[in-house]
Amino acid sequence: MTRLTALLVLLLAALPAGAEDVVLGLSRDQVSISTDFDGSEILIFGAVKREVPIAEPPLQVIVTVEGPDQRLTVRRKERRFGIWVNADAVEVDAAPSFYAIATSAPWEEVITHTEDLRHGISIPRVTRSVGAPMTVLDSQNFTRAVIRINENSGTYALNEDTVTLREQTLFDTSISMPANLTEGAYPTRIFLTREGKVVSSYSTEIEVRKVGLERWLFTMSREQPLIYGLMSLAIAIAAGWGASAAFRLVRGN
Template sequence: MLRWLALLILVALPAWAEEVVLGLSQNEVAITTSFNGSEILIFGAVKREAPMPEGELGVIVTIAGPPEPVTVRRKERRFGIWVNTEAVEIDGAPSYYAVASSAPLDEVLGIRENLEHRVSVTSKLNAVGAPDTVLDASAYVAALIRINTAAETFQLLEDQVVVDEDTLFRTRIRLPAALTEGAYGTRIFLTRDGEVVANYETTIDVRKVGLERWLFTLSRENPFWYGLMSLAIAIAAGWTASAAFSVLRN
């Protein structure tokens, strides 16, 4: 009985099943005092248990930073000056989000699949949303996307995933200098004619190390001593600059 059940399960599985075998140039990013960004090489292969199926193969890679609340403010011109008026806080927006694809995103991923897996930055943020009391929430979401795109913390990298022989793939994604500490969720999607046929998830850990970690921990756990140390450094730096200026003037 069990043998027949196993056979039925195998028959029910799609013959075109494919899997992702992934590699990362690094799965940890260390933030130091001289950190100015990092480039991650993501590479892998498509594992198949059957002949390659028909349909155009697409590969999509996403990296999402830790979620955090973001306040988006609307500015209006009043009495000749620009002032902040309404403000909306969007909970759970990714601090960083990048999407790389082997072709234009709308060619390798269908609309329904995009909404289901929340791949594009728009679908990602629309899923987070704004409070129900805001009537034009989409305008605030669009503003957040525009601001973060300009700052390169939101990236759309179309045609940046190289696929060789419909089997091997690779891409490079640059992480900016202003990174939030935490786990960066990394997803890889394989698509055929716009439908997701396989996906894989892993994480990249971003952590402060060395002096940066010590200062960060001190400021959180011992703010009094951190303040005294900052004050002492400022006084010493001012005195040194003043002494150097006096020597040069004489």
């Protein structure tokens, strides 16, 4: 029996009775951001606890990991009189700083549109714009632009067929988290679906925190912005002087 299987057996034994419920485990529930942090990978594993025989059609699994929300103002540029200027602007009220979805099958097979609306699972469902000016008739295009930019940068991802589901009972997947993580709580959700309908769900959190020098600099920038600004200026001046001195030295040789 592998270590992962043994953990799942213990989790199953501890879960209260139910028709079909999720038992979840995480390889780690906290990510520390230090000066040499270049990303992380979280292993998410679990099992289905059931008190009835396995039913048909088969279950599917959806796993989501969401970073802290951020408010963004998206501007559209237009060319006027030969120069590019800011034209319309729309405020995106809720845009996760990170959002990853992993599924056990193609998206269309794991959940219906109605269930997605109800539970807010897909990327468009967790990214919303509000307060668009009356002059902006295509505000949803601004939201789609935010999604497209984040998908291109890798901070938003839909990873289909990446959840391994064994014997309709054990499942696991891994979520890659980039280096530019925002500090805070990362809600993690697991959905069991059958015929596109959610039959069970489970929620937990992964904590992302700065440590060491990163933590010290972050705290100073918030609590002592004047000192932080002066220190940044001094470092910039010293770096410029050092580069100039090195250039003169190399040129003299």
